[in-house]
Amino acid sequence: MTTMTDPPKASFQLSMLIYDTRYRSYTFQFIALALLIALMAFLGINLIKNLAEQGQDISYSFLGEPAGYDINQRPIEYDSQSSHMRASVVGMINTLIVAFLGCITATIFGVTAGILRLSPNWLVRKLMAIYVEAFRNVPVLIWILIIFTIMTAVLPAPNAFRGDNATSSMFLNSVAFTNRGVYIPTPIWGPGSMVVVLTFLASVFGVFYYRHYATKLLYDTGKLLPTGWPSLAILVVPTLLMFFILGRPITLDYPALKGFNFQGGLHIRGSLIALWFALAIYTGAFIAENVRAGIQAVSKGQTEAAASLGLRPKRIMNLVILPQALRVIIPPLISQYLNLTKNSSLAIAVGYMDLTGTLGGITLNQTGRAIEAILLLMLFYLTISLAISAVMNVYNNSMKLKER
Amino acid sequence: MVQEHFAFVRSDMLPEAPPPAAETGIVKWLRENLFSSTANGILTVVSVLVVYQIVTSAAPWFFNGVWDSPSLTACREILDGKTGGCFAVLSERWNQLLFGFKYPSELYWRPGLAFVLLFIAAAPLLFGNIFPRKMLIFTGLYPFIAFWLIWGGPVSTPIFALLGVLFGAFVYSKMVKTSAGIAVVVSFVAALVFWIVSGYLSGPFANVMALEAIPSRDMGGFMINLMLGVICVSLSIPLGILLALGRQSSMPIIKWICVVFIEFIRGVPLITLLFVANVVLAYFLPPGTNFDLILRVIIMITMFSSAYIAEVIRGGLAALPRGQYEAGDSLGLDYAQSMQLIILPQALKISIPGIVNVAVGLFKDTTLVSVISMFDIVGMIRGPILSSAEWNGVYWELFGFAVVLFFITCYGISQYSQWLERQLQTEHR
Numbered sequence: 001m002t003t004m005t006d007p008p009k010a011s012f013q014l015s016m017l018i019y020d021t022r023y024r025s026y027t028f029q030f031i032a033l034a035l036l037i038a039l040m041a042f043l044g045i046n047l048i049k050n051l052a053e054q055g056q057d058i059s060y061s062f063l064g065e066p067a068g069y070d071i072n073q074r075p076i077e078y079d080s081q082s083s084h085m086r087a088s089v090v091g092m093i094n095t096l097i098v099a100f101l102g103c104i105t106a107t108i109f110g111v112t113a114g115i116l117r118l119s120p121n122w123l124v125r126k127l128m129a130i131y132v133e134a135f136r137n138v139p140v141l142i143w144i145l146i147i148f149t150i151m152t153a154v155l156p157a158p159n160a161f162r163g164d165n166a167t168s169s170m171f172l173n174s175v176a177f178t179n180r181g182v183y184i185p186t187p188i189w190g191p192g193s194m195v196v197v198l199t200f201l202a203s204v205f206g207v208f209y210y211r212h213y214a215t216k217l218l219y220d221t222g223k224l225l226p227t228g229w230p231s232l233a234i235l236v237v238p239t240l241l242m243f244f245i246l247g248r249p250i251t252l253d254y255p256a257l258k259g260f261n262f263q264g265g266l267h268i269r270g271s272l273i274a275l276w277f278a279l280a281i282y283t284g285a286f287i288a289e290n291v292r293a294g295i296q297a298v299s300k301g302q303t304e305a306a307a308s309l310g311l312r313p314k315r316i317m318n319l320v321i322l323p324q325a326l327r328v329i330i331p332p333l334i335s336q337y338l339n340l341t342k343n344s345s346l347a348i349a350v351g352y353m354d355l356t357g358t359l360g361g362i363t364l365n366q367t368g369r370a371i372e373a374i375l376l377l378m379l380f381y382l383t384i385s386l387a388i389s390a391v392m393n394v395y396n397n398s399m400k401l402k403e404r
Numbered sequence: 405m406v407q408e409h410f411a412f413v414r415s416d417m418l419p420e421a422p423p424p425a426a427e428t429g430i431v432k433w434l435r436e437n438l439f440s441s442t443a444n445g446i447l448t449v450v451s452v453l454v455v456y457q458i459v460t461s462a463a464p465w466f467f468n469g470v471w472d473s474p475s476l477t478a479c480r481e482i483l484d485g486k487t488g489g490c491f492a493v494l495s496e497r498w499n500q501l502l503f504g505f506k507y508p509s510e511l512y513w514r515p516g517l518a519f520v521l522l523f524i525a526a527a528p529l530l531f532g533n534i535f536p537r538k539m540l541i542f543t544g545l546y547p548f549i550a551f552w553l554i555w556g557g558p559v560s561t562p563i564f565a566l567l568g569v570l571f572g573a574f575v576y577s578k579m580v581k582t583s584a585g586i587a588v589v590v591s592f593v594a595a596l597v598f599w600i601v602s603g604y605l606s607g608p609f610a611n612v613m614a615l616e617a618i619p620s621r622d623m624g625g626f627m628i629n630l631m632l633g634v635i636c637v638s639l640s641i642p643l644g645i646l647l648a649l650g651r652q653s654s655m656p657i658i659k660w661i662c663v664v665f666i667e668f669i670r671g672v673p674l675i676t677l678l679f680v681a682n683v684v685l686a687y688f689l690p691p692g693t694n695f696d697l698i699l700r701v702i703i704m705i706t707m708f709s710s711a712y713i714a715e716v717i718r719g720g721l722a723a724l725p726r727g728q729y730e731a732g733d734s735l736g737l738d739y740a741q742s743m744q745l746i747i748l749p750q751a752l753k754i755s756i757p758g759i760v761n762v763a764v765g766l767f768k769d770t771t772l773v774s775v776i777s778m779f780d781i782v783g784m785i786r787g788p789i790l791s792s793a794e795w796n797g798v799y800w801e802l803f804g805f806a807v808v809l810f811f812i813t814c815y816g817i818s819q820y821s822q823w824l825e826r827q828l829q830t831e832h833r
Contacts, residue, residue: 122437385671
């Protein structure tokens, strides 16, 4: 039996906006909204006044004007006559390049260090702890500057590679570490190289198919096929065969010392390397902690239960620990990627031309369009962040333990 | 009755035999910890080699170091071809590294004193069970004292500021019976009015106990990092709590204001916010107002870190069981009381590690101000010191010093937070 009585229907009085909890929230929201509008109006009016005083306006037409400056790392066609818009796009691509490289390298560092921190080997455990603590507790800007100093002040100049009594030599005769950057060989795609690439892609699918088949066979018949070596064979053998059958269509272009500098090959600038590795090592230290915490979060009972079912240690790791640990590891891992991407804006400290260096740096200084440039800059990073967190929400919902 | 005859009966225990040599002492430890398998053995050998390599190359550099010389060339002469660091740059530029290159050298005692007092002020907050609670009074006074010491100026400025705060607190205590939310708003307005009025009254006191005023652009070095770190963290914790509560609120408008603010700030890099402080913020202020770059930076960094702290605290609030909220309601506490007495103490306790992480991260991020041409420690190293004729080219000593300074501070803070976590551990485990 329910005895719900309606609240006494007293007529509404103005004082209820303060004293009655039912109406008080309206008062608060009204005040908050009014304050917000007042603040916006205050800022807006000031902006209009200031712009009028300096004879400026808000306009994005500067994006169409020729930029007039050079960018040293150009993933797409660009020269100083290209527009500011194009300069920004180049910067955007450069940001994405360093973020992508950094994320991959940071994952490798982080996962390795995280797992080694749990190793039974005392010395390795301690070394990894030192790595993690040293890099987590010092600003990434300092690491970027340190690696940049190594790249520019410690490495030999190109002319140290010259002559018979050269003081430096190329690593494996193909990679040159100079103070102007690192030169590595690039592939030259000859005729028929397309076939090799396609073969490789097909063998990647082949590996997936084989593994799928092996799992299916295991579940249907209990027959266990080996997966390690056959996967590797499927991945490598057809591609190599095709490569040699077609008469080695892909060759390497080696960097060589010509004149005052190295020519040929791929030139990776010191600024990119400094940014890339500093971000990777720094973020890797954080990822290592996430990985360690994730693995430790799986309770010991899970390992014991799996062992009592008769699983071998490797299978315990693959089938029991990792699936549960990944659920814990992946969300902070993605937010570390996000941090890395945002930290890549420190490129401006070493002169790497990412979006902060082009749009937020030279373009801003040349055109004086501070508000517009910074707004676009923020919009770019905001878009990336919101996109990644949207992906993360979808992932979290799909991974959520379905309880009750 | 059968007599039993035994040839030999041992009446006492044998002494314990020592364990096998491989199962005891250092050998066992080595076997278990370093050479438990072939792979582990290889790892150990490789790591020992790496450590040996690092130590043998760093040790002569460090121990041969020159601590006293006027310039890099002089230092190289003293070293005479040997490996060694020129740590003389640290001793010669010590004051610049700590205080910047413009702060008047006869006044170094002022920030120094403020730094020492910081420990006294922070002690009762950090180690509440050791130091008497009365010391919290000094903690409350500290911001005003430190402001006066570092920036100088007449003593009336911090005193009126303090009186304004006290007036606001008085109004709050009178109003809190009706409604805590309204009391906050009213007391804030009251303090603001007090400050504005006192601004007109402070004229006659302009020379009372006036310390020489130092403009903020004259400050630099590690002092700036510490100042920004301490000020921004302490301002952003209360702001972060408000934002977190706002985000959890059932009032849609307030909730959305907080959500948009937090997500916007967390979505952009700090450096863009510093650009805003540097070049854009002036456009949004009344024409003619011209306040310090350092103040603008403090505003932006505080906004930045409060958004992160808000997310940490929101995590703490969400981690509390619903029963705690319901318990507060069923005791008849209103929103402010249940937050203050039941929810926040528990939520903040859960959020301590997260808050400390944000604080450490923020402290490290204060080096970013060197990008907008402020001369913090990194700015000092890259600017005036490395570009000077005497010390052009001495990288490792300077960067090493900065690394050590930050490492000590940040590692200390994180160790403290772990200690605090253990102290606050009330669960039975």
